Amino acid sequence: QDADRDLRIVVAEEVDLLEPCMATQSTIGAVLLQNISETLTYLDVRGESELTPKLAESWTQNDDGSWRFNLRQGVTFSDGSAFDAADVKHSFDRMMSDQIVCEAKRYFGGMEVQATVVDDHTIDFTADPAQPIMPLLLSLMAIVPSETPIEFTREPVGTGPYVLSDWTPGQQIVLSARDDYWGDAPAVTSATWLFRSDPAVRAAMIQTGEADIAPSIAVLDATNPETDFSYLDSETIYILLDDAVAPTNDVRVRQAMNMAIDREAFIGTLLPQDALLATSLFPPSTLGWNPDVAVTPYDPEGAIALLEDARADGVAVDTQMTLLARTANFPNIVEVMEALQQMLQEVGLTVDLRFLEVAEYQRIFKKPFPTEMGSVLFTAMHDNSKGDPSFTMFFKYASEGPQSGTDDPKVDQLIEDASAATDDDRARLWSELQAYLHDELYADVPLFHTVGYARVAPQIDWRPTIATTSMLPLGEIGFK
Amino acid sequence: MTHDPDIIPAEPGTLTRFRRMLMADKFALAAVIFLTIVVLMAILGPMLLDASAQRQNLRGRNAPPFDLDQGWLMILGADALGRPLLSRIVVAAQNTIMVAAGAVVFSALTGTLLGLLAGYSGPRTSQVILRMADVIMSFPSLLLAVIVLYVLGPSVVNLIIVLAITRIPVYLRTTRAEVLEIRERMFVQAAQVMGASRWRIAMRHILPVVFPTLMTIATLDFAFVMLAESALSFLGIGIQPPDITWGLMISQGRQYLTTAWWLSFWPGLAIILTTLSLNLLSNWLRIALDPTQRWRLEMKGRRS
Amino acid sequence: MSSFIRKRAFASLISLIGLVVIVFFLSRLTGDPTDLFLPIEAPEEMRQQFRELNGLNDPLLVQFWNYLGDIVRLDFGVSLRRAQPAIDVVLPAFLWTLQLAAITMALVTGAAIVVGSLAAFRVGGIFDRIASLTSLIGASAPDFWVAIVAIVVFAVGLGWLPTSGTGTVWHWILPVGVLFIRPFGLIVQVVRGSMISALSSGYVKTARAKGVKSRAIIFVHALRNAMLPVITVIGDQAAALLNGAVIVETIFGFPGVGKLMIDSVLQRDFNVVLATIMITALAIFIMNLLIDLTYALLDPRIRY
Amino acid sequence: MTDHLLEIRNLSVEFHTAAGTVHAVRDVSFHLDRGETLAILGESGSGKSVSASAIMNLIDMPPGRITSGQVLFGGRDLLHLSDEARRDINGSQIAMIFQDPLSHLNPVYDVGWQIAETMIVHGTPRAKANSEALRLVTRVGIPNPEGALRKYPHEFSGGQRQRLMIAMALAMKPDLLIADEPTTALDVTVQAEVLSLLHELQQETGMGVLIITHDLGVVAEIADRVVVMNAGEIVEAGITREVYHNATHPYTRKLIGAAPGKGRMHQPGAEAEPVLQVRDVVKDYAGFRALDGVSFDLMAGQTLAVVGESGSGKSTLARILLRLDEANSGTALWKGRDLFTMPPSELFKIRRDLQMVFQDPTQSLNPRMSVYQLISEAWAIHPDILPRAQWKARVAQLLQQVGLRPDMANRYPHQFSGGQRQRIAIARALALEPKLIVCDEAVSALDVSVQAQVIALLDDLRKTMGIAFIFIAHDLPVVRDFADHVMVMQKGRVVELGTVQQVFDAPQQPYTQALLAAGLDPDPDVQTQRREARLALAGA
Numbered sequence A: 001q002d003a004d005r006d007l008r009i010v011v012a013e014e015v016d017l018l019e020p021c022m023a024t025q026s027t028i029g030a031v032l033l034q035n036i037s038e039t040l041t042y043l044d045v046r047g048e049s050e051l052t053p054k055l056a057e058s059w060t061q062n063d064d065g066s067w068r069f070n071l072r073q074g075v076t077f078s079d080g081s082a083f084d085a086a087d088v089k090h091s092f093d094r095m096m097s098d099q100i101v102c103e104a105k106r107y108f109g110g111m112e113v114q115a116t117v118v119d120d121h122t123i124d125f126t127a128d129p130a131q132p133i134m135p136l137l138l139s140l141m142a143i144v145p146s147e148t149p150i151e152f153t154r155e156p157v158g159t160g161p162y163v164l165s166d167w168t169p170g171q172q173i174v175l176s177a178r179d180d181y182w183g184d185a186p187a188v189t190s191a192t193w194l195f196r197s198d199p200a201v202r203a204a205m206i207q208t209g210e211a212d213i214a215p216s217i218a219v220l221d222a223t224n225p226e227t228d229f230s231y232l233d234s235e236t237i238y239i240l241l242d243d244a245v246a247p248t249n250d251v252r253v254r255q256a257m258n259m260a261i262d263r264e265a266f267i268g269t270l271l272p273q274d275a276l277l278a279t280s281l282f283p284p285s286t287l288g289w290n291p292d293v294a295v296t297p298y299d300p301e302g303a304i305a306l307l308e309d310a311r312a313d314g315v316a317v318d319t320q321m322t323l324l325a326r327t328a329n330f331p332n333i334v335e336v337m338e339a340l341q342q343m344l345q346e347v348g349l350t351v352d353l354r355f356l357e358v359a360e361y362q363r364i365f366k367k368p369f370p371t372e373m374g375s376v377l378f379t380a381m382h383d384n385s386k387g388d389p390s391f392t393m394f395f396k397y398a399s400e401g402p403q404s405g406t407d408d409p410k411v412d413q414l415i416e417d418a419s420a421a422t423d424d425d426r427a428r429l430w431s432e433l434q435a436y437l438h439d440e441l442y443a444d445v446p447l448f449h450t451v452g453y454a455r456v457a458p459q460i461d462w463r464p465t466i467a468t469t470s471m472l473p474l475g476e477i478g479f480k
Numbered sequence B: 001m002t003h004d005p006d007i008i009p010a011e012p013g014t015l016t017r018f019r020r021m022l023m024a025d026k027f028a029l030a031a032v033i034f035l036t037i038v039v040l041m042a043i044l045g046p047m048l049l050d051a052s053a054q055r056q057n058l059r060g061r062n063a064p065p066f067d068l069d070q071g072w073l074m075i076l077g078a079d080a081l082g083r084p085l086l087s088r089i090v091v092a093a094q095n096t097i098m099v100a101a102g103a104v105v106f107s108a109l110t111g112t113l114l115g116l117l118a119g120y121s122g123p124r125t126s127q128v129i130l131r132m133a134d135v136i137m138s139f140p141s142l143l144l145a146v147i148v149l150y151v152l153g154p155s156v157v158n159l160i161i162v163l164a165i166t167r168i169p170v171y172l173r174t175t176r177a178e179v180l181e182i183r184e185r186m187f188v189q190a191a192q193v194m195g196a197s198r199w200r201i202a203m204r205h206i207l208p209v210v211f212p213t214l215m216t217i218a219t220l221d222f223a224f225v226m227l228a229e230s231a232l233s234f235l236g237i238g239i240q241p242p243d244i245t246w247g248l249m250i251s252q253g254r255q256y257l258t259t260a261w262w263l264s265f266w267p268g269l270a271i272i273l274t275t276l277s278l279n280l281l282s283n284w285l286r287i288a289l290d291p292t293q294r295w296r297l298e299m300k301g302r303r304s
Numbered sequence C: 001m002s003s004f005i006r007k008r009a010f011a012s013l014i015s016l017i018g019l020v021v022i023v024f025f026l027s028r029l030t031g032d033p034t035d036l037f038l039p040i041e042a043p044e045e046m047r048q049q050f051r052e053l054n055g056l057n058d059p060l061l062v063q064f065w066n067y068l069g070d071i072v073r074l075d076f077g078v079s080l081r082r083a084q085p086a087i088d089v090v091l092p093a094f095l096w097t098l099q100l101a102a103i104t105m106a107l108v109t110g111a112a113i114v115v116g117s118l119a120a121f122r123v124g125g126i127f128d129r130i131a132s133l134t135s136l137i138g139a140s141a142p143d144f145w146v147a148i149v150a151i152v153v154f155a156v157g158l159g160w161l162p163t164s165g166t167g168t169v170w171h172w173i174l175p176v177g178v179l180f181i182r183p184f185g186l187i188v189q190v191v192r193g194s195m196i197s198a199l200s201s202g203y204v205k206t207a208r209a210k211g212v213k214s215r216a217i218i219f220v221h222a223l224r225n226a227m228l229p230v231i232t233v234i235g236d237q238a239a240a241l242l243n244g245a246v247i248v249e250t251i252f253g254f255p256g257v258g259k260l261m262i263d264s265v266l267q268r269d270f271n272v273v274l275a276t277i278m279i280t281a282l283a284i285f286i287m288n289l290l291i292d293l294t295y296a297l298l299d300p301r302i303r304y
Numbered sequence D: 001m002t003d004h005l006l007e008i009r010n011l012s013v014e015f016h017t018a019a020g021t022v023h024a025v026r027d028v029s030f031h032l033d034r035g036e037t038l039a040i041l042g043e044s045g046s047g048k049s050v051s052a053s054a055i056m057n058l059i060d061m062p063p064g065r066i067t068s069g070q071v072l073f074g075g076r077d078l079l080h081l082s083d084e085a086r087r088d089i090n091g092s093q094i095a096m097i098f099q100d101p102l103s104h105l106n107p108v109y110d111v112g113w114q115i116a117e118t119m120i121v122h123g124t125p126r127a128k129a130n131s132e133a134l135r136l137v138t139r140v141g142i143p144n145p146e147g148a149l150r151k152y153p154h155e156f157s158g159g160q161r162q163r164l165m166i167a168m169a170l171a172m173k174p175d176l177l178i179a180d181e182p183t184t185a186l187d188v189t190v191q192a193e194v195l196s197l198l199h200e201l202q203q204e205t206g207m208g209v210l211i212i213t214h215d216l217g218v219v220a221e222i223a224d225r226v227v228v229m230n231a232g233e234i235v236e237a238g239i240t241r242e243v244y245h246n247a248t249h250p251y252t253r254k255l256i257g258a259a260p261g262k263g264r265m266h267q268p269g270a271e272a273e274p275v276l277q278v279r280d281v282v283k284d285y286a287g288f289r290a291l292d293g294v295s296f297d298l299m300a301g302q303t304l305a306v307v308g309e310s311g312s313g314k315s316t317l318a319r320i321l322l323r324l325d326e327a328n329s330g331t332a333l334w335k336g337r338d339l340f341t342m343p344p345s346e347l348f349k350i351r352r353d354l355q356m357v358f359q360d361p362t363q364s365l366n367p368r369m370s371v372y373q374l375i376s377e378a379w380a381i382h383p384d385i386l387p388r389a390q391w392k393a394r395v396a397q398l399l400q401q402v403g404l405r406p407d408m409a410n411r412y413p414h415q416f417s418g419g420q421r422q423r424i425a426i427a428r429a430l431a432l433e434p435k436l437i438v439c440d441e442a443v444s445a446l447d448v449s450v451q452a453q454v455i456a457l458l459d460d461l462r463k464t465m466g467i468a469f470i471f472i473a474h475d476l477p478v479v480r481d482f483a484d485h486v487m488v489m490q491k492g493r494v495v496e497l498g499t500v501q502q503v504f505d506a507p508q509q510p511y512t513q514a515l516l517a518a519g520l521d522p523d524p525d526v527q528t529q530r531r532e533a534r535l536a537l538a539g540a
């Protein structure tokens, strides 16, 4: 019976590092977050998608815009030391340190943040400019004990219910439950991560009983409704349009491109049946997502007419464009891109297709955009499972945004306002921006919110969520 | 058969002789026919079928083979974008053969020449060549591809170069190993005594002995290169969709292996059959070129 | 002999240094690891900080100088990705690959020599036809086909073997089996070709006149004479395996050096790339040295 | 009838070639009894080796085909035995010495292993086989037998290899020994030893010997009966004496009449210019001195015969003069310039002037080239000799001059007999119209009539074109007929050097004397007398 409490999880990518401050990287986070390392707050996507207490029992915004967190008491790290405000401060400082490059740091870019210990169980975070979503941001920071040196560690220590008990690089990572955990003891006593790049193999391993959960299998293999479950994986596919160069500097051309694509045709063919058509770069579960914005209907004739119109006005509609994609970015990418290319060509645009290797793609996918390939159309995937559009909007649409093809004062203003606003205001402003971008600016070509498929052995009680790609809290897993 | 013993009888032309020997080996004959078809496909295919190979039809995606309702082009089924696999295989032949033949011929030629040089020159030159081969041999092809991609930019020629370079050492080392032994044979020394140049000895006396082995390796390298090419296309070097090769078709069909086997099966079969044909042909050539073995073909020709 | 080895070791050392220099500089032309290490949304200050911390801002020559200094102290640097000495990453992976390659090549060599020799013994016979055809089809079939089909059949369908991973002997069967196929096909053909010539030579007649059994004629008299190209090609195939059996490693979740290499190249984890190359290169150099010694051992006419 | 040890009945063998069928052996019948020695004489290419191979079941079929006949051995037809049964007989009851030892020894195994293997496959324990191998190698007169066992075939001289083959064949003391030209590469003293070894064994075990030879002296010495073959057929058979004295068939008579050693000896004029001056040549092979201070002069248009012990360094000398091996020290001035220090470019230019006919003709012909290609390669390399249009005619002419038919030009080396190959090699050397030809046992595989024709040709060329020859040979009568000067070698040294008359009529050195004394006479009667005298001497 005891053996059944061991869980084997097979994932695609090997985990290179188990560094808490890198836990925002999904492969690392999937193992670390809420298992070994915990955060102050926790975005619970199972229920209403709301922020819940974890190591912080409660938080309030002070009058000066800073945030006060009251920490949970009686919590110990797996190394035995007690958890207190100093640990939180150390975790934050360590994350922000210039001795190491922590990925989580990027969420705190563009602001000055100060962590101030008030007492052992209270800590203040002061940001300039004020951060309405500070509690959400802190759901991304894994807490480490204050003894943790400021260099990458391969032996993570945290307050979570598990400790790292074996790590054989390339083969497996084993976590086992600790008995002095502050919360409820989880059902899973130990969990082993296995790494198999091939989706078919991962699917097969559940079938043969070599693994219990495969969080990501290919849609083609997801044929058994008993074990295979789809979930929105928070990734959005879109095409970035640069409004600084011809012909995408003309709104009619941008609109025509949106109209030229038969998005419906992809669903259930090249993309899974459960994928959603997108109107924005963040999924519907995000704050301020605007349900009234409708997908641009497929209308090739309309597109042709628009382009005619633009051409008549002297817009260089026939300029050579290059549709760029990152190799193996998502399943079926080659077919999807070929279909997109064909659809754009059918309305009379001149579109080349090119696939780039990851490094090269990453290198050029930021401003200033390359010019030697004509007007470039980046096909990209964007991931925002964090629940707030601010993780998207600035980067992708602000005139200063590093991956923005948009340069529009109204957009800039809306972003600034929304970022500073809270609650309903915030939601309303984001909604407005979403509609403006989609329906008036045609700023880019949003395509799909993709879904993933997980295969779960019959005896396991667990369902994937939108957070599954970046986090896999073992505590949520039960046995039937 | 009577002839005047005092004159050298005229030989039937080389072509006639080889034709007869080819007729005598049914396998080789079939191979030649198949290869001719492939070459024709490579030359004419893109002209004839390019349009149908590119016409997408998402409704008819992954259409199964042997269903003639959609027209004869659909006999092999359709790919994930509903394009007829038959047209695509025909059209892809050009790029496939160009890249594979380019890479194999280039590596075999370079490797063989360097091998002859290494086997037949002073110890210093030979050392340099061989250590270079060592280096190439331990140079991972993927890294090479990425480097070439970045330094020289993507193109079909660069793809061929990358594929070729990594295969040079096997020809080089094989040739050189054989030369080490063959150069000790008496007939090589006899040629030396006649004043034959090193070049002539290498070409006329040594190469013919090594040639069949090199052919064997080269024919199998064909398959290897066709498959490896798709792996490099993945990096963005060389052939890019919507251009197509058999290797790319296979790798695109990979995920459908268990649900729509035909996507990667037919191009795979094309590669297998091409390799097989080349190999049967090289085995035939091995015998046809070896006077002490040639009777195997000549006798059969006579009997049938 | 020992002076030959000493000279050779020295030459190989120079090659190794050359290899390091080439890889060091060329790989750095292939882009900045910063773009890969940090997400696309990371601000420029963070990128700058990353470059600073990892010495990527230094002039290339300074970087190289530092690297050389470390290498001399046998410090291969730290993996960017893993925050761990590169050598600790590479060595275990290399040992896995080494075992895999050794086991596979041992089996391939044995089987291919037997099958190829028997095929050559009766050229055109039924055994020859079947052996050649099957080995060739195997050798030109895409390896992931074979791998996936093998998993579907033996692991999922029959449940005889585990799908993937390591641990027991059973885990080795599928990877070794899949890796076996291509070198087997190639070497069978090389053995066969080489043996056809060897079996028609005078000393084989002598052996028959002595009353030597067919088996001994094939495997003792002819085989040793036919071995030069064979071991060369075996060496080539072994090197290919040492350089990484990527497909097999990825599909079967085998923690070898091939996948590590691919990942590190794609991630521009230069220290790991360099360490991997140095270790595999060392292995390949040693192997080639052994092969060259084997030439002399097999054929007394070859002297160095 | 059936109590013959071996009986061949109506054997016919043909070969398929691209140009048509070659009838190599036609309806041949003969027999051999226990303890008897049967010699097969005959024209080069008349089917002797093929017949022997047929007995051993070594003809490659196809392309060869035994169209009719039986080979009865101990009452069983060898042509219809199972492979298994054949294997038991081969090597143990019937053994064969091949005509061409170099290509019939496995180059990658040491000779000790190869000799012992014969015994091991027939059930002798390894240790015993090894000691027996040592004994055999000692018996056939290989120097330093222990060391020799661990050497490889290419490290031996032609004659030594031939003796190793003999040792291998005798290992199991077979009932029937088929010896295809077993002594062509042996000097007369060693030849005498080998023949007496055969004789002894014959006495001891009643072994039947089927010997194929061109050397009428050898026939006279050991054959009880002779069979004469011509063009694939037996033209004459009988007791040796009878055939020698009362040959009926014109071919046989021609053969006997052509026996060398009866002509006038050359009288070289002293005024000739030396073209080649060799001084103090030394060659070491890993601790073994193969040549030890060899010096001689060669005049233009003259023939220097080199005779001497097998293994005395004759072939080594030839190879060194042609720069196929490097001398350790010494000089060889060719028209005043030293061949040994010549840079490759210069060497290249004089290559065509110096030609060589190798001791092992099979190995020296590229098996992938037809005779036409082999000979015309000379002109492909040196296009100034002959315009391409005349190649065919010239090849035909050369083939005829060496006694081959031009219609053989499209055949490949493996389709020829040993003697025919040797003639192809000669034709090739002549094609270059050189100034010097080194003939290493160039006529040893030719029957005396063809030999006479070839020697006459060479002599003619010497006179008309002024070609000089270094003529390495064991066959003293041929040397006597053809040479101007004779150099006698022993253990890497020149022991005697003089005009042919000096050496043959008044040999100074004991070794030369022994050599001349050991010569065999083609007349069986004379030879019987000599043998008796020798035996008497040995008995006394």
Ligand SMILES: Nc1ncnc2c1ncn2[C@@H]1O[C@H](COP(=O)(O)OP(=O)(O)OP(=O)(O)O)[C@@H](O)[C@H]1O
Pocket (backbone or CB within 6 Å): D015, D016, D017, D022, D023, D024, D042, D043, D044, D045, D046, D047, D048, D049, D050, D051, D099, D414, D415, D416, D417, D418, D419, D420, D445, D447
């Ligand atoms: N494989 C073959 N193919 C065609 N012809 C062959 C083949 N082998 C031998 N012959 C021919 O058969 C004839 C007899 O050859 P064989 O070797 O028996 O001659 P031989 O009497 O031994 O001559 P020699 O004294 O020169 O050795 C020759 O004319 C030769 O050209």
Ligand SMILES: Nc1ncnc2c1ncn2[C@@H]1O[C@H](COP(=O)(O)OP(=O)(O)OP(=O)(O)O)[C@@H](O)[C@H]1O
Pocket (backbone or CB within 6 Å): D154, D155, D156, D157, D158, D159, D160, D185, D186, D187, D285, D286, D288, D290, D309, D310, D311, D312, D313, D314, D315, D316, D317, D359
């Ligand atoms: N490659 C070699 N390595 C070692 N020893 C060799 C080598 N070649 C020849 N020898 C030895 O050198 C000696 C002379 O050989 P060579 O071939 O010159 O003799 P030869 O006078 O031509 O004898 P034969 O009349 O038997 O052909 C022999 O004892 C032989 O064993």
Ligand SMILES: [Mg+2]
Pocket (backbone or CB within 6 Å): D048, D049, D050, D099, D180, D417, D418, D419
């Ligand atoms: Mg013969």
Ligand SMILES: [Mg+2]
Pocket (backbone or CB within 6 Å): D157, D158, D159, D314, D315, D316, D359, D440
């Ligand atoms: Mg000799």
